[in-house]
Amino acid sequence: MEFNEPAGENVFDHSKVVGRPTPRVDGPLKVSGRAPYAYERHDVAEGQLVGYPVVSTIAQGRITNMETEAALNAPGVVAIVTTLETGEMPIPSDMNVAPLFGGAEVAHYHQAIGVVVADTLEQARAAAALIKVDYDVTKGSYDLEAAWQEKREDRSDPVSRVGDFEAAFEAAEVTLDQEYRTPSQSHAMMEPHASIAAWKDGKLTVWTSNQMIEWTRQALATTLEMDPEDVRIDSPFIGGGFGSKLFLRADSVLAALGARKAGRPVKVMLPRPMVMNNTTHRASTIQRIRIGAQQDGKITAIAHEAISHTFPGGDGENAISQTQKFYAGENRLIVKHLAEMHLPEANAMRAPGEAAGLMALEIAMDEMAEKLGMDPAEFRAINDTQVDPEDPDKPFSERHFVECLNRGSEAFGWGDRNATPGQRRDGNWLIGHGMAGAYRGSPAQDSGARVRLQPDGRLIVETDMTDIGTGSYTIIAQTAAETMGLPLDMVEVRLGDSDFPVSAGSGGQWGAASSTAGTYAACLALRSEIAKKIGVNDTDSLTFKNAGVRTGEKQMTLASIASEGEIVAEYTMEFSDSRDEEIVSTFAAHFVEVGVHVATGEIRLRRMLAACDAGRILNPITARSQVIGGMVMGVGAAMMEDLAIDEGRGFFVTHDLANYEVPVHMDIPDQEVIFLDTLDPQSSPLKAKGVGELGLCGVAAAVANAVYNATGVRVRDYPVTLDKYLDQLPAV
Amino acid sequence: MGAPIEFEIRRRTLVASSAAVAIGAATGQRSGAQSRAALTPSGAEDSTITLTVNGVEQELTIDNRTTLLDLLRENLKLTGTKKGCDHGQCGACTCTVNGQRVNSCLSLAVMHDGDEIQSIEGVGTPDDLDPMQAAFVANDGFQCGYCTPGQIMSARSVLDEIRAGIPSHVTDDLNAQIEVTDDEIRERMSGNICRCGAYSNILAAITKVAEEQA
Ligand code: FES
Ligand code: FES
Numbered sequence: 001m002e003f004n005e006p007a008g009e010n011v012f013d014h015s016k017v018v019g020r021p022t023p024r025v026d027g028p029l030k031v032s033g034r035a036p037y038a039y040e041r042h043d044v045a046e047g048q049l050v051g052y053p054v055v056s057t058i059a060q061g062r063i064t065n066m067e068t069e070a071a072l073n074a075p076g077v078v079a080i081v082t083t084l085e086t087g088e089m090p091i092p093s094d095m096n097v098a099p100l101f102g103g104a105e106v107a108h109y110h111q112a113i114g115v116v117v118a119d120t121l122e123q124a125r126a127a128a129a130l131i132k133v134d135y136d137v138t139k140g141s142y143d144l145e146a147a148w149q150e151k152r153e154d155r156s157d158p159v160s161r162v163g164d165f166e167a168a169f170e171a172a173e174v175t176l177d178q179e180y181r182t183p184s185q186s187h188a189m190m191e192p193h194a195s196i197a198a199w200k201d202g203k204l205t206v207w208t209s210n211q212m213i214e215w216t217r218q219a220l221a222t223t224l225e226m227d228p229e230d231v232r233i234d235s236p237f238i239g240g241g242f243g244s245k246l247f248l249r250a251d252s253v254l255a256a257l258g259a260r261k262a263g264r265p266v267k268v269m270l271p272r273p274m275v276m277n278n279t280t281h282r283a284s285t286i287q288r289i290r291i292g293a294q295q296d297g298k299i300t301a302i303a304h305e306a307i308s309h310t311f312p313g314g315d316g317e318n319a320i321s322q323t324q325k326f327y328a329g330e331n332r333l334i335v336k337h338l339a340e341m342h343l344p345e346a347n348a349m350r351a352p353g354e355a356a357g358l359m360a361l362e363i364a365m366d367e368m369a370e371k372l373g374m375d376p377a378e379f380r381a382i383n384d385t386q387v388d389p390e391d392p393d394k395p396f397s398e399r400h401f402v403e404c405l406n407r408g409s410e411a412f413g414w415g416d417r418n419a420t421p422g423q424r425r426d427g428n429w430l431i432g433h434g435m436a437g438a439y440r441g442s443p444a445q446d447s448g449a450r451v452r453l454q455p456d457g458r459l460i461v462e463t464d465m466t467d468i469g470t471g472s473y474t475i476i477a478q479t480a481a482e483t484m485g486l487p488l489d490m491v492e493v494r495l496g497d498s499d500f501p502v503s504a505g506s507g508g509q510w511g512a513a514s515s516t517a518g519t520y521a522a523c524l525a526l527r528s529e530i531a532k533k534i535g536v537n538d539t540d541s542l543t544f545k546n547a548g549v550r551t552g553e554k555q556m557t558l559a560s561i562a563s564e565g566e567i568v569a570e571y572t573m574e575f576s577d578s579r580d581e582e583i584v585s586t587f588a589a590h591f592v593e594v595g596v597h598v599a600t601g602e603i604r605l606r607r608m609l610a611a612c613d614a615g616r617i618l619n620p621i622t623a624r625s626q627v628i629g630g631m632v633m634g635v636g637a638a639m640m641e642d643l644a645i646d647e648g649r650g651f652f653v654t655h656d657l658a659n660y661e662v663p664v665h666m667d668i669p670d671q672e673v674i675f676l677d678t679l680d681p682q683s684s685p686l687k688a689k690g691v692g693e694l695g696l697c698g699v700a701a702a703v704a705n706a707v708y709n710a711t712g713v714r715v716r717d718y719p720v721t722l723d724k725y726l727d728q729l730p731a732v
Numbered sequence: 733m734g735a736p737i738e739f740e741i742r743r744r745t746l747v748a749s750s751a752a753v754a755i756g757a758a759t760g761q762r763s764g765a766q767s768r769a770a771l772t773p774s775g776a777e778d779s780t781i782t783l784t785v786n787g788v789e790q791e792l793t794i795d796n797r798t799t800l801l802d803l804l805r806e807n808l809k810l811t812g813t814k815k816g817c818d819h820g821q822c823g824a825c826t827c828t829v830n831g832q833r834v835n836s837c838l839s840l841a842v843m844h845d846g847d848e849i850q851s852i853e854g855v856g857t858p859d860d861l862d863p864m865q866a867a868f869v870a871n872d873g874f875q876c877g878y879c880t881p882g883q884i885m886s887a888r889s890v891l892d893e894i895r896a897g898i899p900s901h902v903t904d905d906l907n908a909q910i911e912v913t914d915d916e917i918r919e920r921m922s923g924n925i926c927r928c929g930a931y932s933n934i935l936a937a938i939t940k941v942a943e944e945q946a
Contacts, residue, residue, distance in 0.1 A: 033812015239878025469875030632929025
């Protein structure tokens with residue numbers, strides 16, 4: 001089935017299940033500790049051994065020797081696989097650039113170079129410590145500032161140029177020219193990467209924790225030079241991903257190689273201190289933003305130039321992307337630089353591009369509003385655009401950003417704030433208010449599902465879609481229940497198995513809109529099967545309701561129709577290029593109140609609010625959780641998260657949860673979320689868009705702007721930590 | 733050039749301490765390991781302990797290096813208690829020992845001979861949830877669910893601790909009865925990280941249970 005024109009009126013416009021607040025269907029399993037995550041599947045394969053990774057302690061160079069004898073002789077050790085014996089292996093996919101394993105070359109710190117397989121974790125870990133590795137070290141450069149100084153004035157290969165930015169900026173009545181810095185960040189999902197691998201008759205099954213089942217099946221087959229048909233991936237529960245589990249990672253490769261050598265199933269979990277350097281991260285950026293405007297607030301010139309580090313051949317962090325679409329302005333310049341470094345691979349982390357880009361752009365907008373003497377919300381509203389600012393013939397499908405600003409302002413009481421920084425006090429606290437706009441694209445990917453109507457009338461939905469906490473189980477169940485006229489508890493959703501039809505997977509906030517569309521397509525196919533079964537030609541004449549189907553006068557239960565055996569239908573929703581004729585995106589406005597201690601400079605958030613425009617909200621409960629979760633991550637980005645780089649040795653120093661700080665309970669205040677619940681027929685049959693990444697976008701800047709409003713100190717270098725502003729605080 | 737971080741010294745220390753342990757150990761249970769005693773990693777001996785887990789008494793012979801967390805997850809296959817960091821940094825492994833919450837990854841199992849352990853599996857089942865578990869579902873106090881058993885174990889203990897009059901960093905008056913405020917809950921829950929960021933909903937769930945129990 002092809003989605004090749006805007007959705008017309010359909011079952012979801014008269015919904016009874018979709019759009020209703022629905023508690024997670026997988027909730028009871030999760031809160032009782034019964035949901036099985038990757039490393040916990042004792043039941044799937046007999047005789048599991050434990051693999052402990054050996055990782056490189058240099059960033060770049062060559063392994064000259066690995067001494068493994070002592071480890072091999074250590075108690076409980078069954079097998080050791082080293083990168084030297086394996087030899088070079090193919091890069092898993094064209095979305096990755098760093099090798100996961102194999103060969104003598106070391107491409108980044110904590111690259112996997114071996115796995116020790118033993119009866120128990122304790123034995124494997126102790127034995128791994130006995131392995132001695134000799135290296136030839138290649139000295140690398142890990143200095144982004146230096147790279148920026150070199151490339152800062154190079155505009156020879158812009159991402160885009162519209163009009164004459166330089167002239168317009170020169171002529172503008174009010175201008176801003178500032179630099180902003182965002183550090184590298186780690187997904188830091190709570191479940192480390194983990195896999196169990198078992199071989200049988202040349203076929204490999206990997207129970208793992210992964211967002212994109214089909215990508216990973218293909219990638220593992222590529223890496224091991226196998227037929228993809230001989231690889232099965234299963235990942236029904238995922239302890240968070242945020243992009244870190246989009247791709248095949250070393251845990252799966254090590255488990256597979258270890259199991260092959262040991263002749264028994266092997267499980268591997270990346271120890272937490274290895275996660276941040278072994279896997280991917282969001283690259284650090286330096287961004288220069290120039291904005292020129294007329295006194296009335298209309299932007300006439302806007303330039304965003306950014307550099308980020310990247311593993312050679314990679315794409316870094318696309319911090320400029322939102323600036324191409326978000327605000328109006330006739331003269332525009334977008335430049336992106338990359339600084340190649342042998343740091344671990346920079347790749348997608350929640351809202352890749354926008355998250356880092358808006359951290360800068362939305363401070364710049366705040367600064368510009370102040371220069372203009374304008375309310376920052378109003379300044380953004382003035383520069384709203386309903387068409388692509390780079391290509392005015394291309395409209396946004398649905399864009400209600402101004403409504404987000406208005407609804408958010410009103411609910412937050414934005415008008416009551418004191419616009420002059422450093423002027424409001426509550427006891428020992430300086431009080432500040434900040435806001436930011438948010439923009440995130442809302443792509444869609446083809447998504448398939450199989451639906452199986454059971455003789456007892458229950459429906460089973462099978463798709464390789466994943467639920468990384470996003471609520472896929474629940475919204476897919478809602479979609480199937482709605483389309484088939486079933487109560488929710490008669491629908492069972494099975495996810496994450498590569499034996500199921502290929503879905504969109506979870507990434508780029510495309511999962512919800514795409515996978516529900518796929519489920520809908522499969523259910524429509526099932527409706528046709530049912531029509532055939534009862535001898536009706538026109539499926540549209542059937543009404544599916546109350547676990548039954550009605551045609552004219554006749555009313556039958558679905559159970560009775562399937563009484564002779566299950567009825568199965570499988571279908572894929574394909575999104576045609578026509579979807580891209582308009583820009584399908586999501587928007588939000590964030591509002592934050594902070595207190596900054598007059599003496600110590602400690603920042604405490606006092607309240608947060610988001611107003612979101614993200615299409616039909618399929619389940620207000622899980623969608624809200626996505627947004628508040630994004631807001632929490634945004635607080636982390638604003639105030640603490642920093643994968644600090646050792647510029648001498650080329651690795652992330654803050655590589656565990658004690659050093660890489662993320663927000664805890666005490667950091668997070670009251671949060672409010674408003675959904676406009678607009679419909680976007682251009683996006684999907686359910687008129688839905690993504691919301692999981694939108695919740696993060698812009699939040700950090702709103703916090704930084706609030707700190708400025710509280711103190712009068714503008715920090716343009718994230719995270720906003722004491723060392724950057726304490727000495728500039730107003731005198732006590 | 734060799735590795736920038738030299739492991740030689742550490743290895744020698746390790747070997748020396750291993751030998752010391754091998755000599756000091758009264759029972760050399762590992763016959764196969766005798767000849768390579770010098771290379772046997774430190775602490776690689778077994779002990780037999782008896783402990784009660786979720787009301788069931790268990791006698792177990794375990795590697796001395798096994799944490800309470802791995803005893804639950806690996807030896808007893810009670811995988812509801814999660815491993816997020818194995819270093820006491822995240823709280824995912826929270827369970828109770830003799831009624832008090834601990835990070836089970838920071839505690840060696842051999843230290844718990846005779847102790848009474850409760851893990852999430854002993855709190856409730858999908859069909860028969862404990863009030864805190866039900867409140868987490870009702871308030872959507874989680875997303876991916878990986879931190880959740882630890883959050884729930886902590887949440888139950890937090891209410892007990894407040895009732896028992898144990899003060900926290902945010903308790904103003906040490907002589908008055910401690911009230912169940914938002915800040916008391918947030919402060920006491922701050923050892924349990926939720927990267928999905930469900931904090932507001934977790935607070936709502938705990939508050940609901942506290943109100944019901946008041
Ligand atoms: S696993 Fe014990 S605190 Fe993280
Ligand atoms: S629910 Fe995912 S970490 Fe808390």
